[in-house]
Amino acid sequence: MKKMNAFSETLLRLSAVIDRDIRKFIRNPIVIGMSFLMPIIYLVIMGNSFQGKLQSLPLIVINHDSGRQARDLFDNLRAIEAGPATITIFQAEDEQAAVADVRNGKYKAALIIPSDFSKRVVLKSRPEVGLFLDNTDAISSGTITGVVNGAVAAIHSGHVAIREASDQIHVRDADLYRFVDYFQSLVPGVVVMAIFLGTLTTGVFNVVMDRFLGIEESYLLTPLTKANIVGGLILSGLAITTSVSILVLAVGMLMTGIPFPTNIGSLASLLVVIILTTLCLQSLMFVLLGRANHPRLVGVLSGFMNVILFFPSGAVYPTASLPSWLKSFAMVNPEAYAVDALKALLFKNAGLTTVLADIGFLMVFMVVMMMAAIMLFKRTL
Amino acid sequence: MSAESKAVEVTGLTKKFGEFTAVDNVSFEVPDGEIFGYLGPNGAGKTTLIRMLTTLVIPTSGRAKIAGFDVETNSADVRRQIGVISQAMTSDLDLTGYENLDIYGRFYGVPARERKERIKYLLDMVGLSSRAGELVAAYSGGMRRRLEVARSLVHKPKILFLDEPSSGLDPQSRRVMWELLRQIREESSTTMFLTTHYMEEADALCNRIAIIDAGKMIVLGSPTQLKKEIPGSDIVSITVDGLSEGLVSFVKALPFVRNLLVEDETLRVSVDSGATSLPALMDAIRSSGGRIVSASIHEQSLEDVFIHFTGKSIREGEAKKVSLFIGAGVPQR
Secondary structure, eight states, X not given: OOOOOHHHHHXXXXXXXXXHHHHHHHTOHHHHXXXXXXXXXXXXXXXXXXXXSOOOEEEEEEEOOOSHHHHHHHHHHHHHHHTXXXXXXXXXXXXXXXXXXXXXXXXSEEEXXXXXXXXXXXXXXXXXXXXXXXXXXXXXXXXXXXXXXXXXXXXXXXXXXXXXXXXXXXXXXXXXXXXXXXXXXXXXXXXXHHHHHHHHHSTHXXXXXXXXXXXXXXXXXXXXXXXXXXXXXXXXXXXXHHHHHHHHHHHHHHHHTOXXXXXXXXXXXXXXXXXXXXXXXXHHHHHHHTTOOOHHHHHHHHHHHHHHHHGGGTSSSOGXXXXXXXXXXXXXXXXXXXXXXXXXXXXXXXXXXXXXXXXXXXXXXXXXXXXXHHHHOOSOO | OOGGGEEEEEEEEEEEETTEEEEEEEEEEEETTOEEEEEOOTTSSHHHHHHHHTTSSOOSEEEEEETTEETTTXXXXXXXXXXXXXXXXXXXXXXXXXXXXXXXXHHTTOOHHHHHHHHHHHHHHTTOGGGTTSBGGGSOHHHHHHHHHHHHTTTOOSEEEEESTTTTOOHHHHHHHHHHHHHHHHHHOOEEEEEESOHHHHHHHOSEEEEEEXXXXXXXXXXXXXXXXXXXXXXXXXXXXXXXXHHXXXXXXXXXXXXXXXXXXXXXXXXXXXXXXXXXXXXXXXXTTOEEEEEEEEEOOHHHHHHHHHSSOOOOOOOOOBOTTTTTSSBOO
């Protein structure tokens, strides 16, 4: 057999590992389709599940008072229903039936305005309304309490709308960047999720499957080194995952109306961030699953990792508002840096310099994890 | 035997999994060009031994050299010298036959032109040229096995390791496999180390055979030498109700009885001709008051050879250790 030089031989081996993996992947079109469709479905489901602010919470009102203040309170609630639509108002006469309906989940809360409410407001004699809340749903009950408090407080001013008083200090919003709606704000997170999902069907997943099927033995017997095997699989995973996530990004931008960056710098930076994020997550999963021998382990661990990496990433909730211990975790979470960089590039028209810190972290994380992945990989059975 | 001519040198090789000793202080040498058979029942440690020799499992103690390279300290060099056909089918189902060979050739750094010629030659040799473009998932078990033989030769290894190469194949495919291995031997004088639990296979292919049991090597010799040590050619098994020591001594003394083993109430009698000895044996037992429950004849098998050398039947392999953490997923050895 002719001798090749060591570098050419390494390239030939790496290309063979990548080629093998990609050929096997593309012969599984259902997985390719799902890898693309699932993040897009996530975008649609998440966009419609959270909706940013809460809306249409069912509130039943039992008004026993025909006085002006009670009418004002009711009108104020109607104004909120017609405006931000936080609540949907229902009316009834029977208090007990209304409270029972809150218990059985028909309404989120029941507001009872007693017959002496207006009189007590006028007399300033501790006026009260009763609010029965389904407090098992903390977010809804908190929001309804706020709405009712607002409506009650507005009785005195006569309006729900904030009236500008000359003696009060007002804050005027000044948006630094173009308007970003809730749907659009989810796109960076969905791209990062597409990358994460890619790591579950490529890279280390194939090692686990080969081990489970007993095929791993065939290439452990060859001169492939640990670095050839780990590096090759990470690179083939990179090729597949990057292609899928760029497609998800493009479709996500089209769906939500994010304008495409026109300068080459931003486009190149987007590509760099996506590639680095993929390499970080591929290497991280290799560290965690490099010795696993059952696909069930991939299933269990990946569901867990998806949640703990995604939610403290800033994709749906700002990392600044996280409790300090979780904020510390976000400091080492590669998805947090990826989301931050993608948001800057997509919404702030930032260039490479703005996201240098994010890129720097991702590079360090990638190098550390890749070295750990190669070291921890076992070359024997 | 000069140092250069040893394909395999094994000295005191041992592998323990916890308390269980899978390979127990085994020593032997295989000269270049020999076909060496490692024969034993399931669970005897054949696969563990071959895995140690092919760098997949690290020995607990002892040494093994393949083509002069130590399996522990020069594992990368060992892997360049060997081709392996594992016991389980290990070709990629999602790749075509050609792709399996091509990718494997690249793992070994075989240059493109040489690889192409070699793959064509090997596919012709194993009779898969016309099916080379099909996915391996569409192959029969025999075809897949033949492809794996071709794959193991793509880099022209000096030593070929075969772990139960005909296991799971039908008798016809098994014979095709033997022919193929003989052809490889003739064309390239490749050293072959094969494990098997088929006496017939070891007999058909091997220059020398090592018989092993419970990790220990019991005897080593050529098939002819080993056969000479086993008296008779047939085994007559007769179960006698209320077998007595007197009856055993009586049967043992019969002139045509070459050897006798007793298992519970069954006499296992080695004879030269089962067909003529059976009636005579039955008459003799009845005449001395024995009540025969059943009788059968079979040709000597591995089991009989094994019984001769170990004094006991081939047992099922030890229960495999299964992870407590992941259930029945993957046996740990």
